[in-house]
Amino acid sequence: MHEAWFRAAIACYRPIFGIILTVLTANDVSSFVTEELEKIADPTLLARVRELLVAPYAVERDWDYGCVGEKFTCWTILEHWPSNTGIAYCSEGFGRTDPWGLVFLSGDHMGIGMDSAWFPRLESAMRESMAWNGPPPENYEVP
Numbered sequence: 571m572h573e574a575w576f577r578a579a580i581a582c583y584r585p586i587f588g589i590i591l592t593v594l595t596a597n598d599v600s601s602f603v604t605e606e607l608e609k610i611a612d613p614t615l616l617a618r619v620r621e622l623l624v625a626p627y628a629v630e631r632d633w634d635y636g637c638v639g640e641k642f643t644c645w646t647i648l649e650h651w652p653s654n655t656g657i658a659y660c661s662e663g664f665g666r667t668d669p670w671g672l673v674f675l676s677g678d679h680m681g682i683g684m685d686s687a688w689f690p691r692l693e694s695a696m697r698e699s700m701a702w703n704g705p706p707p708e709n710y711e712v713p
Contacts, residue, residue, distance in 0.1 A: 594643070594645065594661065596625065596626045596627065596628075596645070599626040599645040599647060599659050600625075600626055602659055602669075603623070603626070603647050603659070603692065606670070606691060606692035606693065607619065607620070607692070609691065609692075609693060610692070610693045612693075612704075612707065614704055615693065615696060615697070615702065615704060618696070618701065618702060618704075619648065619692070619696050622648045622649060622650055622701055623647060623648055624646065624647065624648065624649050624656075626645040626646065626647050626659070627645065627646055628643050628644070628645055628646075629643070629644050629645075629646055629658070629673075629680070630642070630643055630644075631643075631644045631658075631660070631673070631680060631681050631682045632680070632681035632682065633662070633663050633681070633682050634681055634682070635663070642660055642662040642663050642665075642682060643660070643662070644658040644659065644660040644671065644673065644682065645658055645659045645660070646658045646673065646675070647659055647692075648696070648699075648701070649675055650699065650700055650701035651675065652700075653700035653701065654674055654675050654676060654677060655672060655673065655674055655675060655699060655700045655701070656672075656673055656674075656675050657670060657671065657672060657673070657692065657695045657696065657699060658670075658671050658673045659671075660682065660688075663682050663688075664682070664685050664688035665688070667690060668685070668688035668689050668690050669688070669690075670688065670689045670690070670691060670692045670694070670695040671683065671687050671688040671689070671695065672687040672688075672695060672698065672699055672700075673687075689712075694712065697710070697712075698712060
């Protein structure tokens with residue numbers, strides 16, 4: 571039993587020598603949100619996003635695709651309490667390519683979830699969220 575635990579621990583060990591780790595702040599995430607808002611051309615969608623925005627706050631979420639117990643910090647930036655869902659920014663997990671994700675705000679499913687709920691743009695995450703019921707733009711495809 572100890573040998574299996576040791577192998578699992580070695581497999582999950584990720585050396586960080588030579589890597590500069592960047593710790594995000596709420597101000598950093600607010601800047602990312604502002605950049606994304608400037609890219610939203612649909613005034614109705616933009617108004618809805620602005621209505622539901624919250625000051626970014628960090629939530630440690632389980633990452634189910636790595637080591638047991640592995641968690642990443644995700645920053646909740648939008649809340650839609652009627653559906654208990656929101657949008658978060660996470661630079662880890664799927665965040666290398668798709669940093670904007672649909673997440674639960676409370677309850678049993680507080681992990682990062684599946685890749686199908688993470689998007690390259692805040693606009694795409696909002697269009698696929700429970701908080702938006704407007705029509706997609708012409709020729710819109712989920713990225």
